[in-house]
Amino acid sequence: MLKGRFGIHGGQYIPETLMNAVIEVEDYYNRYKEDPEFIKELEELLNSYAGRPSLLYYAEKMTRDLGGAKIYLKREDLNHTGSHKINNVLGQVLLAKRMGKTRVIAETGAGQHGVATATAAALMGMKCEIYMGKEDTDRQALNVYRMELLGARVHSVTSGTQTLKDAVNETMREWTARVEDTHYVLGSVMGPHPFPMIVRDFQSVIGREVKRQMLQKEGRLPDALIACVGGGSNAMGLFYEFIGDPDVRLIGCEAAGYGVDTDKTAATMATGSVGIFHGMKSYFCQDQYGQIAPVYSISAGLDYPGVGPEHANLHDIGRAEYVPVTDDEAVEGFEYLSRTEGIIPAIESAHAVAYARKLAPTMTKDQLLVINLSGRGDKDVAAIARYRGGEIYE
Amino acid sequence: MNKVQKAFANGKAFIPFITAGDPSLEITEELVIRMAEEGADLIELGIPFSDPIAEGLVIQRADERALAGGATTDKIFDMVKRIRQVCSVPLAFMTYMNPIFTYGTERFMKNCRESGIDAIIVPDVPFEEKDELMPYCSNYSVELISLIAPTSQHRIRQIASEAQGFVYCVSSMGVTGVRQEISSDVEEMVKLVKQVKDIPCAIGFGISTPEQAAKMVQFSDGAIVGSAIVKIVEQYGVDCVPYVADYVRRMKKAVKQGV
Ligand SMILES: Cc1ncc(COP(=O)(O)O)c(C=O)c1O
Numbered sequence: 001m002l003k004g005r006f007g008i009h010g011g012q013y014i015p016e017t018l019m020n021a022v023i024e025v026e027d028y029y030n031r032y033k034e035d036p037e038f039i040k041e042l043e044e045l046l047n048s049y050a051g052r053p054s055l056l057y058y059a060e061k062m063t064r065d066l067g068g069a070k071i072y073l074k075r076e077d078l079n080h081t082g083s084h085k086i087n088n089v090l091g092q093v094l095l096a097k098r099m100g101k102t103r104v105i106a107e108t109g110a111g112q113h114g115v116a117t118a119t120a121a122a123l124m125g126m127k128c129e130i131y132m133g134k135e136d137t138d139r140q141a142l143n144v145y146r147m148e149l150l151g152a153r154v155h156s157v158t159s160g161t162q163t164l165k166d167a168v169n170e171t172m173r174e175w176t177a178r179v180e181d182t183h184y185v186l187g188s189v190m191g192p193h194p195f196p197m198i199v200r201d202f203q204s205v206i207g208r209e210v211k212r213q214m215l216q217k218e219g220r221l222p223d224a225l226i227a228c229v230g231g232g233s234n235a236m237g238l239f240y241e242f243i244g245d246p247d248v249r250l251i252g253c254e255a256a257g258y259g260v261d262t263d264k265t266a267a268t269m270a271t272g273s274v275g276i277f278h279g280m281k282s283y284f285c286q287d288q289y290g291q292i293a294p295v296y297s298i299s300a301g302l303d304y305p306g307v308g309p310e311h312a313n314l315h316d317i318g319r320a321e322y323v324p325v326t327d328d329e330a331v332e333g334f335e336y337l338s339r340t341e342g343i344i345p346a347i348e349s350a351h352a353v354a355y356a357r358k359l360a361p362t363m364t365k366d367q368l369l370v371i372n373l374s375g376r377g378d379k380d381v382a383a384i385a386r387y388r389g390g391e392i393y394e
Numbered sequence: 395m396n397k398v399q400k401a402f403a404n405g406k407a408f409i410p411f412i413t414a415g416d417p418s419l420e421i422t423e424e425l426v427i428r429m430a431e432e433g434a435d436l437i438e439l440g441i442p443f444s445d446p447i448a449e450g451l452v453i454q455r456a457d458e459r460a461l462a463g464g465a466t467t468d469k470i471f472d473m474v475k476r477i478r479q480v481c482s483v484p485l486a487f488m489t490y491m492n493p494i495f496t497y498g499t500e501r502f503m504k505n506c507r508e509s510g511i512d513a514i515i516v517p518d519v520p521f522e523e524k525d526e527l528m529p530y531c532s533n534y535s536v537e538l539i540s541l542i543a544p545t546s547q548h549r550i551r552q553i554a555s556e557a558q559g560f561v562y563c564v565s566s567m568g569v570t571g572v573r574q575e576i577s578s579d580v581e582e583m584v585k586l587v588k589q590v591k592d593i594p595c596a597i598g599f600g601i602s603t604p605e606q607a608a609k610m611v612q613f614s615d616g617a618i619v620g621s622a623i624v625k626i627v628e629q630y631g632v633d634c635v636p637y638v639a640d641y642v643r644r645m646k647k648a649v650k651q652g653v
Pocket residue numbers: 083084109110111112113187188189228229230231232233234235300301302346348349374375376
């Protein structure tokens with residue numbers, strides 16, 4: 001009873017058909033998470049294949065330009081496949097292999113999680129099918145072809161709003177039809193227990209590295225951590241190690257789209273209410289009858305009407321702050337980091353950069369600020385050009 | 395005897411499903427009354443949800459049509475009240491947890507009681523989470539129907555021991571939808587339930603033909619049919635009532651007398 005709770009949030013709200021499958025995942029995870037051989041194999045993959053540890057880079061020009069806190073960038077964009085998603089995927093696909101599964105399925109928004117899953121599947125010899133909303137297969141066409149190159153089959157989901165939420169629906173439906181040989185590699189700290197816990201654990205390598213690197217460089221903990229929040233995996237990965245350090249501010253940046261006072265937004269904490277969907281109790285954008293709202297963000301990876309249950313609880317207990325960042329601000333952040341530091345961030349990560357531009361000047365010069373650069377921006381270049389009125393198509 | 399038990403009191407039960415508000419609430423009201431007249435023993439009314447993850451394409455489209463047509467939980471309660479003035483067939487709501495939770499679970503069950511809903515079926519609330527509903531269901535005497543699936547295995551005992559009303563046996567893996575063949579494991583599932591508890595078992599997911607329904611009730615207490623009926627509604631739209639009535643009559647006959 002009441003498994004996988006974070007305060008009132010979390011739980012396992014899924015069809016009976018899937019219950020044994022998630023119980024099996026939990027059993028295997030508990031068995032292998034402390035298995036020395038499993039840990040060693042995963043570490044080896046993370047280090048020699050994905051390129052960990054990722055750099056903690058002092059953004060000196062940005063620091064000088066903003067004139068406040070000393071800014072560090074956690075360079076998850078330098079990981080193999082270009083985002084933090086690979087951390088979770090390598091762990092889950094390795095676990096799926098131990099479970100005797102031969103096939104993995106996954107949802108994807110921006111395509112980063114799909115690419116990471118297709119990559120791990122190729123490496124570990126698994127069949128792979130990816131579900132992606134039709135709107136996203138259109139705006140992230142390059143990633144679709146990338147997944148196909150990696151041997152995955154990509155399904156364009158045409159139901160509902162044709163974005164990330166619908167991709168999750170379709171992947172769950174597919175898993176219901178085929179649990180025997182298939183593992184669902186959920187891409188964020190969301191869904192039914194045990195996924196929020198497993199994904200957080202696999203992503204928490206980010207925060208552990210930051211702590212170690214910061215102690216090495218500065219001899220003390222950072223004052224604030226900033227990350228973008230879609231489902232919340234890169235943010236949770238960064239925050240988790242610091243939850244017990246009350247002086248470290250944890251700040252999640254939600255996609256506000258056109259703004260939180262419009263209906264074209266995906267800022268769940270700012271505009272949503274508690275609900276039960278996609279296997280979990282958490283905050284959701286919805287109407288008074290519990291119909292899930294069609295959300296919007298320029299960023300396909302943040303265009304999701306919910307948020308992971310552990311974030312919902314960190315919000316409730318006041319341990320973390322969640323702030324909305326608009327499309328305009330994110331695009332400016334995207335361009336700013338490119339010009340200032342020569343680093344093109346993912347449009348998702350650019351939401352965190354945008355908020356850092358506001359926050360850093362309000363902090364003192366001896367304070368330390370870490371921005372999680374969850375991914376690189378190559379996939380977004382054409383879309384940003386179009387946003388600026390250009391005519392570039394991939 | 396409560397209303398749900400009554401549905402199984404006259405031999406094998408035929409249980410049709412339709413989505414409330416598809417194509418309109420007026421037609422849904424007519425459909426319920428006509429299906430009851432044709433012998434439906436219990437009727438499942440779907441409250442449409444934006445993201446029905448246990449549903450196949452046919453019922454997904456019905457939910458979309460119903461929501462686009464303006465069906466809401468409040469309007470559906472009003473419709474049930476109108477139906478109750480002329481029709482006493484046992485009624486079960488089938489919907490997802492979020493429409494109930496966000497409406498207010500207590501308020502929802504209170505309205506179920508007051509409008510005349512006898513049971514609820516919520517496919518995304520498994521045994522582990524049923525405390526989300528059970529206290530409110532008990533307070534307002536709304537029966538919470540449990541589902542078991544081919545993957546349930548040892549869970550069947552646990553679920554059956556606390557089941558009420560009837561047990562909804564999901565015949566096949568996957569989401570709702572018409573199927574050519576229905577796995578034979580379902581017979582085993584029913585046997586397991588009966589070992590634990592003397593409670594009616596109805597089989598759903600995939601049934602569409604009189605032959606399938608007749609076969610299913612050889613070893614169970616009822617057949618549930620959703621997608622096949624919703625398809626007729628989709629095909630004939632506002633003119634669907636006589637076609638659905640005809641289908642229900644044939645299915646009921648198959649369930650009662652075999653084919
Ligand atoms: C680069 C990048 N950052 C962030 C996200 C959002 O996911 P999460 O909130 O789980 O980190 C995505 C998702 O596609 C992404 O690709």
